[in-house]
Structures are given as structure tokens and as C-alpha cells.
Amino acid sequence: MRIYFLLFIIVGCLTNNQVVFGQDTTGLVLDRLEETDLVKEGSIEKANRMISGSRTAEDRREIPFTVQVVTRKEILENGYTTLPDALKGLPGIRVSQPGSGIDGETFMIRGLYGNSYAKILLNDVPIKPSMVGGMPIGAQLPIRHAERIEVIYGPGATLYGADASGGVINIITKESERPVYVQADLSAGSNGYSNVDVMLGGKLGQGKNIFRYNVYGSNTLVNSRATYYALDELYNPTLYAPGNDTSYVNNANYQGSSTSPLLNELPHLSRLIGISGKYRIFSFSTNLMYRRDHVSIGLNPVAVSYANPNNYFGESIINVQFSLKNDREKFGYKTGLSYLRYDVDDNSSVSYINDSVYRVMGGILNNIPVPFVRDSLSKLANQTLFDGNRYFYSTSNDLRVEQLFYWRPSSQLNFTFGVNGTVGVGIPLLKYLPAPYQGGGPLNLNQYSFPEDGPVEPLTTFTGDASFFVQGRWVREKFRAYLGLQYYVSFYGPAATPRVALLYKPSDGWNIRGIFGTAFRVPSPFYEASTYKINFDALVVGFEAGGQDLQPERTDNYELGIRWYGNEHFELDVAGYYMTTKRFLSYNFNQLRNFEDNEFEFTIGY
DSSP: OHHHHHHHHHHHHHHSSEEEEOSSTTOEEEEOOOGGGOOOSSOHHHHTEESTTTSSOEEGGGSSSOEEEEEHHHHHHHTOOSHHHHHTTSTTEEEEEEEETTTEEEEEETTEEHHHHEEEEETTEEOOOTTOSSOOBSTTSOSTTEEEEEEEESOOHHHHOTTOSSEEEEEEEOOOOSSEEEEEEEEEETTTEEEEEEEEEEEEEETTEEEEEEEEEEEEEESOOOOOSSSTTTTOGGGTSGGGOOGGGGSTTOOBOSSOBOOOOOOEEEEEEEEEEEETTEEEEEEEEEEEEETTTTSOTTTBOOSOTTOEEEEEEEEEEEEEEEEOSSEEEEEEEEEEEEEEOTTOEEOBSSOHHHHHHHHHHHTOOOHHHHHHHHHHHIIIIISSOEEEEEEEEEEEEEEEEEEOSSSSEEEEEEEEEEEEEEEEEEEEESSOOOSSSOOSOTTSSSOTTOSSOOOOEEEEEEEEEEEEEEEOSSEEEEEEEEEEEETTEEEEEEEEEEEEEEETTEEEEEEEEEEEEOOOHHHHHTOEEEEEETTEEEEEEOOOOOOOEEEEEEEEEEEEEEETTEEEEEEEEEEEEESOOOOEEEEEEEEETTEEEEEEEO
């Protein structure tokens, strides 16, 4: 490690100083750097530019949407390493750190769960896997390597498709403007926290034949998340047990007293390796991301155990992007191709105590009048679903293609046309597996009356969608108008989502805007896989996933705002909005579907 840091220091010194060999007899001449030689990053002009409003670069103060930009300067000066780090200082956003074990750090935007309802992009390309419920967030995203983070509040489905109900968040990574540069950060803190970020890059060539490249990586480790016993008795199980039932203390996976469970170390690990390059109209990038959190974070202490530090939820994402962009005065185009691979770590596991499935089964079994039948079914259910560690598994492969066209018939009018399509195949999240699922063959479950691959049979699921969209922008001296429409087709059928935005600027320095926008959200296969049907018939336990008739959500947003910017250091933005969501996906627990003699059927889930 010391050798690498010494190398960074040496290269940094060579690239930030000039050594010139003169032609006269005096020999070596050292040219001293002055203040005028410094290249200042994060200029005001660059900070006010964003592409997420119309898919082309604009001054954010002239865009008729509620927008915020987190600049590179802010990221570096404040030490941001995760996306919620960068978002928590923005208005209208609340974050939870560490959040949850499955989704990582979480945030709310305009009252919606941002991991699921905000469209998170990396260089204008979606990076949420198709088989997850919410975007997993840790320090594995290239936040410290970003040039800026653009945030648009409210529905943005016209240009970005489904899952943009709460807003759009676009992480734009840095492009090198120097021949060579090196940056390395090392930080450490309490609870065994350490973070290492390294970035190097540069450009080669001259004139139009310039190749820009960046290589970056990071490693973040926390030995134990801080937990607080006295915070309104947050971890007191009696506050969560139905009917003050303390029978959970008899569960083999529970450790601690009836009012204070054992809270062991809750570690976190994030890793990132990224490479990007650009040559003329061609650009590419690839990111290998890994995140691991203790699986119990954010969950009910009656439902799962916090005692075993080795119960974690880990996942990896591989993202590869290619694009061709040629933008001229009147006409331009952009062609994009991206691939996303998602895998849950085979050893991701949890120790269940008394989760919702366990409680429903217990309620059913307690109604069986024959003790022998009740005890036999109870033993079988525990052996199959709850005893010891239970393992998770999920995987997906997503391919996305997009074609954009830009047409500017005049200085006052321009259009953006586009078509994109996504195809995904994978296995949505499996739970309750008695052993790590390797995907290569059946598990040894001959002693159970369940599908050969586990309590829930892993089914390969296909997803796919296509969208066609157009947005026009009309600009006058004091007036701007945006009119957009998207036609979206998926397995759930077609949908049309319009968006209208108007801006009036009475004078320099302030403007008024009005917005109407719509968005939709197609249920991920995650929700189908996380919905369970339980059936007891004689001495057989039926346990299967799916069966719910889920429908896409639709969100409508009406908004009025005023923006005033006095100078480069002060800006005031006030917005009021009314937003509604129809067919909202919500958790449904303990719904009785059939009750006859000794046959019971319950549905638990979304």
C-alpha cells in the first residue's frame, strides 16, 4: 500500500508541475507555477449545466422543472461516498442510513420510496436490475468519481420510461480534461470505518483525435454499524410482537432477553472498479460493483435475528455501456447499448425468528384440533422454512438498446425523438432456501414435500418493454414551453404518458413555472416472487410463490414553482405540487382466501 501511495504522489508531482530543459548554456530551467496556471474544477458554468431535463445540455435555471445539481466540488469537499450522502442535503429528500439489508441505504423523494420510485441512471442509462424491488445502494456506486449528480423532482416517464414516478437521478461520471491526473483519498473513522478511493485518467492525441480515459476504484468497509438500545426502545421485541406474545424467546434462532435481543456486529462492505473511455463520437464504460450489508438491518427484531454477524445480504452488479453520439447544429443522434448483470451472493442468509410467514402458519396450526396433526405439521414447517440459516438467491441479465434523434429547425424550436427497448431474463428473489442455491442442480430436499429446488421453486422469468417518445421545446425571450409524450408497451399492455411544462421569465434573475406530468411503474418480478400462498391439506404443506394479479401504478403530478437566483452563491426555489398514485402496490398480510374443515389457504405479500 505504501508503494502505491508513493507512486501516486510521484505521478501527481510530475503531472502538476512543469520541467523545461532550456536551449541556452544555463542548462536546467524550472518554470514556477502561478495562480493563473491552476485549472479550477466545478466552475459555476459547469455546475449550472445538466442533460436530464431534455436529454441535451441546458442551463438548469432555465429548465421548467424542479431540479437540483450536486457538483463535483460539493462531493469532494463534503466527503460523499454514497448516493444518499449526496442527496441528504437537497430539499424534499429524506435519507435512511444504513437503511435496510436488502436495499442498502434508502431515501424518500416527494413521499415515495426513492430506491423503487426514482429512476437512477449512470451516464443517462438506467442501472436498476429488472429482478429487484428497489435499487440497492451502498458505496459501490461511483459517487466520488462523478462530475455531477442531476436530480429532477416529480414524474419523468416521458423521456426515461417506467419507474420514474418520484423523480430522475442521473450520475454523470468525470471526463478527463488534463493530459494525466491522479487522485487518491483515504479516510477512516469509528466503528472500523475505512474508505479508499483511487482515480487516474488523462487524454491522448491532438485536435479531434483525442482519446479520454478514466480508471477508478474504491473499497469501503464498516466493521459494525452503530445501534442504539435506548432510542425509544427501538429494538424492544415486545413493541412488535402481536398481542404482547413473547413466545419468540423459545425460538432456537432468538438470543437475548424478552425485551432486549442480542445485537451483534452489523458489518458493511462495498467495492467498485470502473473504466471509461471516449474517442470522438464513441464512448464506453464498465463498472463492477459489489455491496454487502447485514441482512437484518431495518427489519423487525421479532421477525429476524441480529445475533449472527455472518447473516448478510450481498449482491454484485456488472454494468457495460456503449454509445455513439454525433451532435451537429441542426441534427444529431445518439445510439446506446447497455448490458446489466445482477447476482445475489450465494451465501446471503438470514436467521428467521417469527416473520410474517411464520405467524400465519402458527395461526393456522393453532386452529387444528388434532394435536398429532398440529405437531407434525408444525415440525415439518419449521424444518422446511425456518430452522437454522435460510438462504437467498436471485440473478438477472438485462439488455437495453436506445436510439435518440435531435432536430433543431430553428434557434427557437427543437425536438428530441427516441425509441428504446429492454429485455430481461432471470430468477427473482428466492427466500427460505435451506442451503446456498448454486443454480447448477437440485438441492437435497428429498425429506421435504416441496419442489426439488427448495421451498419455492426457482422459475426463470422474462421481462421486456419498449417505448417511443417525443419532446418538443419552444424558446422565446421570456417564455419556454416543453411538450412531451411517450407510448410504452410491456407485458401489462400499452400506456401513454404526457408531460407539459411552461416557464415564464418576467425579468432576469427569476421565473415562474407550471408542470403537469405523468409516470407509471410496472411491477417487478420481485413482487410476484415475494407473494406467498400457504395451504395445509392433511399432512402436506403447500407453499408457493406468485398468484397475485398485480397492475401497473400510475402517478399524476401538478406543480407550480418560483425560482429566484440573485447571484452565483444564493438561489431561492419554492415549489408546490399535488401528486397522486393509483393502484399503489402495498403490503398485504394475513389475507384469508379459504377456510373449510381442516384446509387453510392464506396469501401473504404484496
